[in-house]
Amino acid sequence: MIQLGQILFILSVLVILHEFGHYITARMFKVKVEKFYLFIDAGFSLLKKKIGDTEWGIGWLPIGGYVKLAGMVDESMDMEQMKQEPQPWEFRSKPAWQRLIIMLGGIIVNVLLAWFLYTVVYTTYGQKYVSTDKIQENGLSFGETGLNAGFKNGDKILAVDGAYQPRFNRMVLDALLGDNIEIERNGEKKTIVLSDENKAQILAKEGRDFVGARNLISQVVIDSVAPVKNKPSVFMAGDKLQMLNNKSFVYFDELTDELKNHKGKTVPVTVLRKDAPVTVSLTIDKDGEVGFGENIFLAPSADMAASSVDEVVPGSEADKAKLQEKDIILGFNNRVYESYFDFTSQLKLSADKDVTLNILRGTQRMNLPAHVGKNGKLGFRLKSNNQPSYEIVNKLSVAQAFPEAVKESWQLLIYNVKQFKLILRPKTEAYKHVKSPVGIARALPDTWNWEFIWNFTALFSIGLAFMNLLPIPGLDGGHALFTIAEMITGKTLSEKAMGHVQTAGMIILLTLMVLTFGKDIYQLVADKLL
Incomplete structure (x- = not known):
């Protein structure tokens, strides 16, 4: 539900402001706005109220929104209005340059929104990236x-x-x-x-x-083991890999590379199990694998005493318990845990239960009442002080943040162009990975995080601006292209031709929407059934 709430919130912000861009520019040039809708009211609307000349409403289909301008062939396909004599307040009665500004109004607002949001994020949370x-x-x-x-x-x-x-x-x-x-x-x-x-x-x-x-082999622990074809694994949850065929390694990938030198063979593997070395016999398959990532799931290993809270997810159970950044978690219910793996494993057993977190804040030991979520988590991120940090955080002033926000928006626009070109290359099969709002929602975090939401909204806003710039009939870019052609040639399409073009554009857009929504909904249902 939190994922659904996030995508609906983000879409609502983007759609309202995008359509407001069209609305405010239309009103600037005294064009009558007949409707302003968040989401599509196909057949009926959830809410609607007429204020002045404009009907304001919320549709039931969350795939966008629209403003209906008097005297314009748009998504409403209202051709009856176009048969009447043009009126001064109609879109078609305005000079081409004014119509072009109205068409680009939503795109301009999307870009300005990204500039504003990135400026706020950079001054509030900082400009963050992995070096x-x-x-x-x-x-x-x-x-x-x-x-x-x-x-x-x-x-x-x-x-x-x-x-x-x-x-x-x-x-x-x-x-x-x-x-x-x-x-x-x-x-x-x-x-x-x-x-x-x-x-x-x-x-x-x-x-x-x-x-x-690259992970140091000392930083990797076997988090859980699932049997394959009903064969028990030689590993146990909590094992730390040490040696393969009596050969030791610095990096975990060195071990996986070595596996390929023993395809189809049985070799000794030494693990550290409960602080004691244990050697087991491991049969490597013909591909040089033993199921890493298939039946053995790995997780970072961390020493609890040498780690501290790096982030508390806003609104999470950890946040409600008033856990803070830099707190050192000793354990819970007066039991001390040395490894992060042991701590999280035991915490899962307390899912949906009340516990007492035992922490060290500065030099003071404290007990914090907390409730463990149904997923067995509290909602915090731990940082090991013994492991390297790759993140760069630059907290900027407004004077520094704004030009960086403009630069970031421009770079994102370039990336949108490059990704679109990749989608148009069939052999890459990138078109298979285009997501609808359903697919995007499933990729969102399951906790509410304002920093993530504002970053994602800014990113999505530039994506929406790019999409609407595409010269496809039915999109802002398609309308703008015809208007620019009119300004250059002095000729306009007939209303009948414009209707045909608009119909073709809507068919293209609806087909793409059906394909992307259908793919994501099918995947959602399949995942629930499997």
């Missing part, structure tokens, strides 16, 4: 699709299409959208060219997670 330099100090770790594309664990990415990207998340996106990736491998520079087939495989299986930081 490319920091995260790849010891090289990078790649998933199966990255390795298949030609990368090797330990590689460092120097540039994509000749450009260096200091933000790691953007660097990963650049790699997926670019072609030539310059890397450093064992001190030598090499170039990897990602084919459309490589990109299709990455997008289908791992997405942006195809590359990440």
Whole structure:
């Protein structure tokens, strides 16, 4: 429900302000606005009230919104009005330059909204990103699709299409959208060219997670074990991997690479189990895997005494318990836990129950009454003081934040163009990953976080601006294109031709919506049934 609430809130903010852009520019030029609707009122509306000449309402279908301008062929397809003599208050009676401004009003507001939100976020929460330099100090770790594309664990990415990207998340996106990736491998520079087939495989299986930081093997613990084909695992939850075939490793990916040298063989694996080394016999399959990620789930290992609370999710059970950043959690119900794994494992057993958190705040020991959520979580993020931090946080003044907000919005617009070009390349199969609001909602966090919401709203606002700029009939860009053509040639489409064009555009848009909504709804139902 929280995910649904978040997407409805974000869509409502974006739709209302986008349509307000059309409304306010129309009123500036004295065009009569007949309707202003949040969401679509196909057949009926949830709420409506007429104020002056305008009917204000909320539709039942949350896929957008609209303003209906007198004397304009739009989504309403009201052709009867167009058969009458033009009136001074109608859209069609206004000069082309005024009509162009009205058409672009929503897009302009979307861009201004992004500028405003990013300025607020940068001054309030700070400009945050993961540093490319920091995260790849010891090289990078790649998933199966990255390795298949030609990368090797330990590689460092120097540039994509000749450009260096200091933000790691953007660097990963650049790699997926670019072609030539310059890397450093064992001190030598090499170039990897990602084919459309490589990109299709990455997008289908791992997405942006195809590359990440290298984990020290000492920082990884087996979080849980699920049997495969009713065969019990040789591992136990809480095991820490130590050696394979009597060979020790520094990084976890070195161990997984070594597995491929023993395909189809049974080898000894040493784990640390309850602080004691235990050696088990492990059979490696023909692909050089033992089910990591399939029947064995890994999690970061952290020493509770050397870790502190890095973030408390607003509105979460931890927030209600008044847990604070920099608090050191010792345990709960007067039991001390040395490892984060042990703490979270026991916390899951107390799901939907009241507990007493035992914490250290500064030098003072405190007990905080708390209620564990039904998912066995409290809603906080822990930071190990022994593990490296890759995040950069720059808290900016308004004078610094505004130009950065403008720069960020421009970069996001460029990324939208690049992603659209990727979608148009069939071999990448990127079109399969286009999401409707249903799919987007499922990807949102299950806790309410204002910092995330405002960042996502700004990101979505630029995406909405780009989408509406596309020269597709039925979108603002389509209307603007015809208006610009009129300004250049001095000729206008007939009302009949405009009606046909609008109909074609609506068919295209509705078809795309049916496909994306249908795909996401099918996936939602399938996930519930499986």
